[in-house]
Amino acid sequence: MAKLKKKNTNKPDDKLVSIFESIRIAVSAIWANRLRSALTLFGVIIGVTSVITIISAIEALMGSFEDQINKLGPATFVITKFGIITSEEEFFKALKRKDLSLEDKRALEKGCPDCEEIAARAFRRSKVKRGNKGLRRVLTAGATHNLIEIVDFEVGEGRSFTAEEYDRNSRVVFIGPTIVEEVFEGQDPIGKTMKVQGRKFTVIGVAKERGSFLGNNQDNFIMIPLSTYSKIFGRPRRNLDILVKSSTVEGIDETQDQARSILRARRGVKYNDEDDFAILTADNILSFFNNITRAARIALIGISSISIVVGGIVIMNIMMVSVTERTREIGIRKSIGARRKNIMVQFLFEALILSLGGGIIGTALGIAIAAILGSQISLPVTPSLFAIVAGLSISTGVGVFFGMYPAMKASRLDPIDALSFE
Amino acid sequence: MSLIEVENLWKTYDMGHEQVNALRGVDMKIEKGEYVAIMGPSGSGKSTLMNLIGCLDTPSKGTYRLNNQAVADLNDDELARIRNKEIGFVFQTFNLLPRATALHNVELPLIYNGTSRELRRESAERAMQIVGLGDRMTHRPNELSGGQRQRVAVARALVNNPSILLADEPTGNLDTSTGMEIMGLLADLHRSGNTLIVVTHEYDIAKFADRIIFLRDGQIEKEEYKQAG
Numbered sequence: 001m002a003k004l005k006k007k008n009t010n011k012p013d014d015k016l017v018s019i020f021e022s023i024r025i026a027v028s029a030i031w032a033n034r035l036r037s038a039l040t041l042f043g044v045i046i047g048v049t050s051v052i053t054i055i056s057a058i059e060a061l062m063g064s065f066e067d068q069i070n071k072l073g074p075a076t077f078v079i080t081k082f083g084i085i086t087s088e089e090e091f092f093k094a095l096k097r098k099d100l101s102l103e104d105k106r107a108l109e110k111g112c113p114d115c116e117e118i119a120a121r122a123f124r125r126s127k128v129k130r131g132n133k134g135l136r137r138v139l140t141a142g143a144t145h146n147l148i149e150i151v152d153f154e155v156g157e158g159r160s161f162t163a164e165e166y167d168r169n170s171r172v173v174f175i176g177p178t179i180v181e182e183v184f185e186g187q188d189p190i191g192k193t194m195k196v197q198g199r200k201f202t203v204i205g206v207a208k209e210r211g212s213f214l215g216n217n218q219d220n221f222i223m224i225p226l227s228t229y230s231k232i233f234g235r236p237r238r239n240l241d242i243l244v245k246s247s248t249v250e251g252i253d254e255t256q257d258q259a260r261s262i263l264r265a266r267r268g269v270k271y272n273d274e275d276d277f278a279i280l281t282a283d284n285i286l287s288f289f290n291n292i293t294r295a296a297r298i299a300l301i302g303i304s305s306i307s308i309v310v311g312g313i314v315i316m317n318i319m320m321v322s323v324t325e326r327t328r329e330i331g332i333r334k335s336i337g338a339r340r341k342n343i344m345v346q347f348l349f350e351a352l353i354l355s356l357g358g359g360i361i362g363t364a365l366g367i368a369i370a371a372i373l374g375s376q377i378s379l380p381v382t383p384s385l386f387a388i389v390a391g392l393s394i395s396t397g398v399g400v401f402f403g404m405y406p407a408m409k410a411s412r413l414d415p416i417d418a419l420s421f422e
Numbered sequence: 423m424s425l426i427e428v429e430n431l432w433k434t435y436d437m438g439h440e441q442v443n444a445l446r447g448v449d450m451k452i453e454k455g456e457y458v459a460i461m462g463p464s465g466s467g468k469s470t471l472m473n474l475i476g477c478l479d480t481p482s483k484g485t486y487r488l489n490n491q492a493v494a495d496l497n498d499d500e501l502a503r504i505r506n507k508e509i510g511f512v513f514q515t516f517n518l519l520p521r522a523t524a525l526h527n528v529e530l531p532l533i534y535n536g537t538s539r540e541l542r543r544e545s546a547e548r549a550m551q552i553v554g555l556g557d558r559m560t561h562r563p564n565e566l567s568g569g570q571r572q573r574v575a576v577a578r579a580l581v582n583n584p585s586i587l588l589a590d591e592p593t594g595n596l597d598t599s600t601g602m603e604i605m606g607l608l609a610d611l612h613r614s615g616n617t618l619i620v621v622t623h624e625y626d627i628a629k630f631a632d633r634i635i636f637l638r639d640g641q642i643e644k645e646e647y648k649q650a651g
Contacts, residue, residue, distance in 0.1 A: 328517070333530070334505075335476075335478060335505060335513075335517070336505065336578065337502050337506020337535065338502060339498070339499045339502040339503070340498055340502075341499070416478050419513070
């Protein structure tokens with residue numbers, strides 16, 4: 001009974017004590033060789049920093065792209081002539097398709113009960129001017145009045161145009177903040193006039209600032225009624241995009257099917273032929289983007305990982321030196337009852353503490369560097385859980401992997417040989 | 423049943439082109455509570471015998487029973503457990519950990535058998551008291567004299583209450599008077615019930631023991647018992 005009790009209290013203690021002791025020994029060994037440990041740390045820091053910088057940058061990039069795409073909203077899809085083009089062949093095939101037109105939009109309005117909102121838009125570049133101030137190649141959208149109901153952009157001042165203005169082909173314009181700054185020199189533009197491709201328009205509203213995305217200024221645009229746009233620029237040569245908002249998020253697939261069959265019928269697509277238009281949702285744009293960038297992302301992380309391997313080799317090298325230097329200590333420990341496992345754990349901890357220390361510093365540095373680089377192209381980088389977990393687990397892995405061989409070597413030393421080592 | 427029973431013990435080293443027999447059929451018994459010296463010139467096989475008795479090595483042939491437990495066929499970890507539990511080593515070169523305090527050096531064997539922190543501290547302090555270094559606990563080995571270092575080593579050997587104290591040339595690195603002090607300490611420990619084996623090449627040291635086993639060319643040459651009184 002007494003024996004049993006002793007066993008019960010001793011068993012968990014055994015592990016606990018040996019882990020505490022191993023950490024203590026490892027820390028004191030690292031501290032005893034401060035300079036050498038610092039240099040070793042350096043190797044891992046450089047490796048982890050480079051990987052985490054890349055991971056953070058990629059994450060920020062993907063995240064911010066996702067944000068952009070998600071502005072479309074989960075219930076919205078876009079019908080376009082081109083869709084996602086991945087080859088020259090596809091491009092030429094798509095080029096031969098019929099343009100999407102307002103008639104297509106009208107057919108949807110008539111025949112698609114689940115299409116809650118249907119908008120259309122077209123783009124081109126045009127010249128805007130007021131007095132002697134002007135901008136060239138400003139992104140110019142012609143849109144139906146309800147576009148703002150579907151696409152997530154916000155009115156800062158004034159208003160967007162109304163259905164009446166759309167119907168009357170009014171010369172009203174809704175402008176981005178950059179236009180206010182450059183053309184109106186920061187003065188309140190509402191109610192004032194400006195020229196678009198030489199025609200006079202009245203400014204009715206200003207969009208909220210959106211900043212830039214990947215170095216692209218997203219505030220340098222104007223929007224006018226599609227009716228006016230068609231009248232001025234002729235029937236939009238680059239055809240229309242039709243944006244549809246499904247009445248429910250869950251029903252988006254069904255709504256797409258309704259729209260698809262209506263358009264196929266109207267555009268005379270044969271039963272066996274492919275659609276002569278493409279339907280894009282936030283989801284399928286994102287998954288396409290993920291697919292095409294996957295190889296590049298893996299390659300980037302892979303290349304930067306080489307420096308982690310170098311860091312690991314530095315640890316291994318130093319651990320080999322450490323084992324040799326402490327051969328006698330290993331002999332002493334073994335002679336008084338240390339088992340292989342004890343010695344192995346002791347040296348593994350030493351490698352682990354070195355690499356994990358480097359990993360923590362490297363992860364912090366990597367996130368910081370990514371944030372600094374990101375701020376140069378106005379890409380917001382935030383410390384992500386993934387980067388932190390990756391940094392710590394990579395460095396743990398490196399420590400265990402490269403510390404394993406020296407630790408095994410230490411644990412297998414013969415106590416007599418080790419004790420007589422000079 | 424004797425504490426140590428050695429029968430026809432052989433140890434052969436493979437030196438590549440030839441085989442060297444360090445031990446050639448040693449038989450001996452040591453009883454609990456005995457004080458035995460193993461003596462012999464260098465090359466007699468006494469270090470080999472000590473390594474085998476101390477479970478640092480395993481014999482090539484023959485049997486060795488310690489506390490009625492056959493140790494010849496044990497693996498590394500089982501040998502480590504026996505070294506920890508049954509054997510207390512005292513080495514010629516002290517073999518203390520240089521960066522650790524005296525107390526921590528003494529605690530070390532207890533760390534490897536999972537003794538709790540408080541009990542460890544308590545036992546180590548008691549062992550330090552026994553060897554007369556109660557006031558040197560926090561000193562590091564390089565802050566201690568040779569004799570004090572060897573006392574720390576003795577305390578470390580004692581701390582686990584081993585079946586045997588095994589001292590290999592314990593005075594080899596000490597001047598004569600310090601050496602005698604250490605021998606006195608060992609004699610005290612023997613008197614208080616410990617089984618003691620001292621390996622040495624000096625008769626002056628060996629004669630402290632109750633029995634001297636003379637080793638030559640890997641065999642027992644003769645045994646000498648101390649005269650009663």
